[in-house]
Structure formats: structure tokens, C-alpha cells
Amino acid sequence: MPITESSPPQATTAVRQGQLHGNIGFLNLVFTILAYNGPMVVFLGFIPIVILLGNGVGTPAMIIVCGIVAVLFTAGLVAMGLRLPKPGGFYSIASAGLGKVVGLGAGYTAMVCYFAANLGAYALGGVAAESFLRDIGGPELPWWIYGLGMFAVTSFLGYMNIDFSAKVLTFFLALELLLMLAYNISVVSQGGAQGLGLDSFQPENIFSGSIGIAFLLGIGMYGGFEASVIFRDEVKRPEKTVPRATYTVVVVLTILYAFTAWSFINSYGPQAIMGVLSSNAAESSFESVRHFTGDFAYLAATMLLITSNFALSLASHNIVSRYLFNLSTDGVIVKSLSHVHRRHASPHKASVAVSAFVAVGILLFSGMEGGLAYARLAGIYAYAFAILMAVAALAITVFLAKDMTGGRRALWQAVATGISTVFLVIALVLATTNFELIIGTEGTLTWLILAVILGVIGTGMVTAAVYKKRRPDIYARIGRDDAGDIVPRIE
Structure with missing residues (x-):
């Protein structure tokens, strides 16, 4: 479904009201969210690691289990998206279900989560560009130079209206x-390496290896589907488009990743795959693509890893910008970031702020090897995401359990989300007990990074508590409550 340009009267009205505005349709919202998930990044860089560290050959079955948990969570997510007056993502959800103190802690955590994903995309994209150009005889430049090139384009697109970004994301995702x-x-069609089989769905393989780590990493593969609710003001017919798009994304990811993981395992054979990954997990997926689809596809895969990271950087940039915009609109942080662009109806100042922080981040990580920088940032993202999912699931369950105005439908949504909460809390416990494995560090550095993440959460909660005592007017707006009382400036 092509995106139609917003008519001038609509844009003018939205801007006059101090709201973000867009005209994203169903298909473009689906593609925007899928782009944030980064399918090529997951396939080439993540699925081999899940198989190696998780439950091995049984990984496709675990991906399906994680997809079911994501669907259960989505039932509550879309219900909350329709009930809450303003789009604020995890920030609004946690505030509504667990109180404003927890809500602001979740808002701060979300910014760390998506910022780490954004910065990590530049690192991995820079590494992929460095490798690709070196292979074709191009200049040998450090990864962060290419990362800055991606950053410049992303910053420009992030400043514009979301409709334009959606078109760019749709194009790259289609490839x-x-x-x-x-x-x-x-x-x-070629029958894999040793013939196709269903070993991945046999109980002895499903429950092999480290099933807990497999579940934790499997949940992380779905990151991004929850972002649909934060674009609500920029979507056509959000009451219908957002729920349909969210469910569609979860189903597509489940089928795509389970099938791809199964194909990848069969491309080497169930008996050989673990040995291959143990010796060279980083190149195994690329070599499988080369063997079954040829050198051109191998080259295309390398190029698409670059574009996939670019799409991921753009999508995550847009998400972080909107979290900053929401917090600024509520008066929690500096109010200047709540300005809406007169022409593009975009959170342009929040976008510029994100760009400034990212530029500093790239330079700070420039002295580190690109792959290592990505691993660190991906670990931070994964842990922060586990926290957000568990907190949001609990908040939704509590909120829906108290609000039974929706009758049986609300009851079913509360039960479904409650079931997902159990699994997501387990994932968070596993993430905490295996933090060294997730972050890829040892000793003091591991605990320092963990302390920083938890410190950000604590800072948000303490800030909310201070506002409650000293600035009750701001405290009342936390979580996008009564945000309409403050109209952002239009520039």
C-alpha cells in the first residue's frame, strides 16, 4: 500500500494542535516496524548465536514458542494503545499500570534501550561496509567513518516527516x-546438505542445550514489534491500523525466523551444524548463502547487511526521538524538545538532540573494534529490552485487571498478557543471572555496565518522586496524562 501525501489542511490542523502528524498506512507501518527489527541482521548475525548458545537444533521450535508469548503480550499491548489518550509506548503503559514513579523509570530505560540499538546499528553497519569495500578493492577506512556516513543520512531523514522515512524503510526491507x-x-529446493528433516521439532532437541538462554535470546529476536503504539499520532486510522500491524509483524517474524533457522540448520545438516558454529559462527550464515544461492547472493547479503543496519538506525532514531518528545511534552525534561516542525510535523528538535548524542557515542566507541562495540551495545539493548517487556507486561496485566469495562474481551486480554508476564519475568531473571554472557564482558566492567543500566532506571524513579513532592503539576502529567494542557511550540 503506497503512502499518500498528507493534505495541507490535515497537516495544518495537526501542527496547530501541537501534535505529531503523519499519514502512514497499514503496510508502511508494518514495514517500518520490521525494519527496526532488522531481519538480515537477525539472520546473518543472530540466529547462528542463538543456535550455538541456546538449544541447538531445537531453535526453530523455541522461536515459535517465543512468537506465541509475543502474541499474548500483543493482546494487552494493543488494548492499552487504544485506552491510553496519548502515544507514549512503554513510558505511558508502565505509568498507567504501575504508577508514575515506575513509569518514568521505564521511560528512561526505553531511551537507553533504543539508543543502544541505534548506536549499535552504526557499529555493525560500519563493520559490514568496511568489509564489503575491502573485498571489492575499495579504501580501507575504519568502521566509524562509514558509521558517520550512515549517521548523516539518518539524521537528515529523522528530521523529516515520518511518511518519508517509512518509504525509505519499506524499500530496503523489501530487498x-x-x-x-x-x-x-x-x-x-536443493534438499539441504543431507536431505530435509524435522529434527528441530523433536522433543529431545527442543529441550537440549541451554533452553533458558534459548528462550531469552529468542524473545530478543522480536524486538521492535512493540514500537507500533508510539507512532499512533502519525498513522491513518490508528484504532484499526496499529492493532492489525502489530499482530501482523509478530506473525511474520515468527514464520520468517523459524523457517529461516530451520533452513539454515538443514543447510549444514542437524548433525553437523553445532560443529560448524563452534568453529566459525560469524561466517557460517554467509557461507550458507553463498553455497545455496551463489556468489551474487553472497555479495547481495553483505550489501543488505549494510542497508539493514541503516534501516535499523533510522527506525530506532525515530523511536528515541519520540520518547524524548513525549518526556519533553510532559515537562519531565527540557521543554524545547517538544517543538513540532511547522512543515514536516516532526519532533525535529528531539531528533537533533538524538543526533547529537549519537555523534558523541560514535566518537567514544571509535577506538574500539567495531564488532566488539556492536556486541557491547547489543548486550545493553537486550538487557534493557528484557526489563521493559517484563515491566510493561506486568503493568498491562494490572491495568486491564482493574479496568473491566471491556467485558470478556478485556478479561481475555488481561489473562493473555498475564501468561506472557510469567514468561517475560523468567526471561528477565535469566538475563540478570547471565548478564556476563549477554554483554560479553567479565569482572568489574560487567558490574559497572549493569550498575549504569540500573542507575538510569533508578534516576527516572527518583526524579518522579522528587516531582511528586516539589512539582506536582509535572508529576501529574507523567505518562502523557493531561498532556493536552501543554501545547508544544510550532517552528
Whole structure:
């Protein structure tokens, strides 16, 4: 479904009211969220690690289990998205269900989570660009130079209206999906390495290895689907588009990743895959693409890893910008970031602030090897995401349990989200007990990073408590409550 340009009267009205505005349709919202998930990044860089560290050959079955948990969570997520007056993502959800103190802690955590994803995309994208250009005889430049190039384009697009960004994300994602589809068809049509089998769905393989780590990493593969609710003001018919798009994304990711993981395992054979990954997990997926789809597809996969990270950087930039915009609109942080661009109806000042922080972040990590920088940032993202999902699931369950105005439907949504809460809390406990594995560090540095993440959460909660005592007017607006009383400036 193509995006139609917003008519001048609509844009003028939205801007006059101090709201973000867009005209995103169903398909473009789906593609925007999928782009944030980064399918090529997951396939080439993440699925091999999940198989190696998790439950091995049984990984496709675990991906399906995680997809079911995500669907249960989505039931409550879309219910909250329709009930809450303003789009604030995890920030609004946690505030509504668990109180404003927890809500502001979740808002701060969300910014750390998506900022780490944003910065990590530049690191991995820079590494992929460095490798690609070196292989074709191009200049040998450090990864952060390429990362800054991606950053410049992302910053420009993030400043514009979301409709334009959605078009860019849709184009790149379509290329990723086509290549993954071609790979899966090639593996199946050629019968894999030793013939196709269903070993991945046998109980002895499903419950093999470290099933807890498999579940934790599997949940992380779905990151991004929850972002649909934060774009509500920029979507056509949000009451219908957002729920449909969110469910669609979860189903597509479940099928795509389970099928791709199964194809990848069969491309080497169930008996050989663990040995291959133990010796060279980083190149195993690329070599599988080369073997089954040819050198051109191998080259295309490398290029699409670059574009996938670019799409991820753009999508995460847009999400962080909107969290900053929401917090600024509520008066929690500096009010200047709540300005809406007169022409683009975008959170342009919040976008510029994100760009400034990212530029500093790239320079800070420039002295580190790109792959290592990505691993650190991906670990921070994964842990912060586990916290957000567990807190949001609990908040939704509590909120819906108290609000039974929706009748049986609300009851079903509360039960579904409650079930997902159990699994997501387990994932958070596993993430905490295995933090060294997630972050890829040891000793003092591990605990320092953990302390920083938890410190950010604590800072948000303490700030809310201070506002409650000293600035009750600001405290009352936390979580986008009564945000309409403050109209952001239009520039």
C-alpha cells in the first residue's frame, strides 16, 4: 500500500494542535516496524548465536514458542494503545499500570534501550561496509567513518516527516525479505546438505542445550514489534491500523525466523551444524548463502547487511526521538524538545538532540573494534529490552485487571498478557543471572555496565518522586496524562 501525501489542511490542523502528524498506512507501518527489527541482521548475525548458545537444533521450535508469548503480550499491548489518550509506548503503559514513579523509570530505560540499538546499528553497519569495500578493492577506512556516513543520512531523514522515512524503510526491507525468501527456497529446493528433516521439532532437541538462554535470546529476536503504539499520532486510522500491524509483524517474524533457522540448520545438516558454529559462527550464515544461492547472493547479503543496519538506525532514531518528545511534552525534561516542525510535523528538535548524542557515542566507541562495540551495545539493548517487556507486561496485566469495562474481551486480554508476564519475568531473571554472557564482558566492567543500566532506571524513579513532592503539576502529567494542557511550540 503506497503512502499518500498528507493534505495541507490535515497537516495544518495537526501542527496547530501541537501534535505529531503523519499519514502512514497499514503496510508502511508494518514495514517500518520490521525494519527496526532488522531481519538480515537477525539472520546473518543472530540466529547462528542463538543456535550455538541456546538449544541447538531445537531453535526453530523455541522461536515459535517465543512468537506465541509475543502474541499474548500483543493482546494487552494493543488494548492499552487504544485506552491510553496519548502515544507514549512503554513510558505511558508502565505509568498507567504501575504508577508514575515506575513509569518514568521505564521511560528512561526505553531511551537507553533504543539508543543502544541505534548506536549499535552504526557499529555493525560500519563493520559490514568496511568489509564489503575491502573485498571489492575499495579504501580501507575504519568502521566509524562509514558509521558517520550512515549517521548523516539518518539524521537528515529523522528530521523529516515520518511518511518519508517509512518509504525509505519499506524499500530496503523489501530487498531483505526477497533475499531471505530466495535463500529459504534454495535450501528447500536443493534438499539441504543431507536431505530435509524435522529434527528441530523433536522433543529431545527442543529441550537440549541451554533452553533458558534459548528462550531469552529468542524473545530478543522480536524486538521492535512493540514500537507500533508510539507512532499512533502519525498513522491513518490508528484504532484499526496499529492493532492489525502489530499482530501482523509478530506473525511474520515468527514464520520468517523459524523457517529461516530451520533452513539454515538443514543447510549444514542437524548433525553437523553445532560443529560448524563452534568453529566459525560469524561466517557460517554467509557461507550458507553463498553455497545455496551463489556468489551474487553472497555479495547481495553483505550489501543488505549494510542497508539493514541503516534501516535499523533510522527506525530506532525515530523511536528515541519520540520518547524524548513525549518526556519533553510532559515537562519531565527540557521543554524545547517538544517543538513540532511547522512543515514536516516532526519532533525535529528531539531528533537533533538524538543526533547529537549519537555523534558523541560514535566518537567514544571509535577506538574500539567495531564488532566488539556492536556486541557491547547489543548486550545493553537486550538487557534493557528484557526489563521493559517484563515491566510493561506486568503493568498491562494490572491495568486491564482493574479496568473491566471491556467485558470478556478485556478479561481475555488481561489473562493473555498475564501468561506472557510469567514468561517475560523468567526471561528477565535469566538475563540478570547471565548478564556476563549477554554483554560479553567479565569482572568489574560487567558490574559497572549493569550498575549504569540500573542507575538510569533508578534516576527516572527518583526524579518522579522528587516531582511528586516539589512539582506536582509535572508529576501529574507523567505518562502523557493531561498532556493536552501543554501545547508544544510550532517552528
